Amino acid sequence: MPRSTASNPSNQPTIEALMMRFLANRSDAASSAVETGESEVEPHEVAAGFRVDPRAAWLDATSPLTMGGNAPAPAGQLPNEWAALVGQPSSAFALPMAAGHFPQRVKDLQPLLTKFSPAELRPTGTQGASPAFAGLRTWIAKNGPTNPLVAAGLARTLGDFDIAAKLLAGATGAENEKAALLWQRGKCAEALAAWDALPESAAVLFNRGMGRLFLGQIADARLLLQKAVDAIPETSGWHTLARLYLAVAEIHG
Known part of the structure; x- marks a missing residue:
């Protein structure tokens, strides 16, 4: 697969460049683990040897609240077992930009x-809740009354959908989070309709573009993901993921 500029007329970064930047900026692995020379290494091989910095992941997991127009996300000590959750080997594909993700x-x-079969990659809602993580669930129960959006996001990430729904039921500014819960429950068309009804942020x-990408509406996804790339700060891991999804849309569109 060529990597030259001539093979990239849209001037989009290559998938390898995106993934290396994504991991290098969001990892606490040694910098020597990153390949810097010309290489034909596939993206999943580039990822080998990296592990995610839990604090960087926490910043990204709470930043959707501020970029969604809500109150500032809680700071301070990381939740119990957050690092263990971040270190889980399982991968997501169609990931909404929402608290806890x-x-x-x-x-x-x-x-x-x-x-790239969108129907196979988007959530079905049939997955079970993550086992263990009693400490993280204790954090959710303790902090739910004061930080319901973050607590609900963590519950959603763990697959505790009913707990997430209860936390969001009485919360203000929870529309994006409710749509993300619909998405994770496999109600993807409903989630996209909910995002389309929200004010632009x-x-x-990001979620409008991501949703269309994984519902097979690739041409519309490209336009929205480009807007998301322009709107999300480059220092955020969500910016790189938006560019990654945009590149996927370019490849398959």
């Missing part, structure tokens, strides 16, 4: 680059 969960790029633009 961190873009580093998109670890395996092969299904995005090769066959960086998180909403």
Whole structure:
């Protein structure tokens, strides 16, 4: 697969460049683990040897609140077992920009680059809740009354959908989070309709584009993901994931 500028007329970064930047900026692995020379290494091989910095992932997991127009996300000590959750090997593919989600969960790029079957990659809502993580669930129960959006996001990430729904029921500014819960429950068309009804923000633009990409509406996804790229700060892991999804749309569109 050529890597030259001539083979990239849209001037989009290559998938390898995106993934290397994504991991290098969001990892606490040694910099020597990153390949810097010319290489034909596939993206999933570039990822080998990296592990995500839990604090960087926490910043990305709470930043959708500020970019969605809500109150500032809580700071301070990381939740119990957050590092263990971040270190889980399982990969997500169709990931909404919402509290509790961190873009580093998109670890395996092969299904995005090769066959790309959106129906197989988006959530079905049939997955069970993550076992263990009693400490993280204790944090959710303790902090739910004061930080319902973050607590609900963590519950959603763990697959505790009913707990997330209860936390969001009485919360203000929870529209993006409610749509993300619909998405994770496999009600993807309903989630996209909910995002389309919200005022425009960086998180909403990302989710409108992501939703269309994984519902097979690739041409519309490209336009919205480009807007998301422009709206999300480059220092955010969500910016790189938006560019990654945009590149996927370019490849398969």
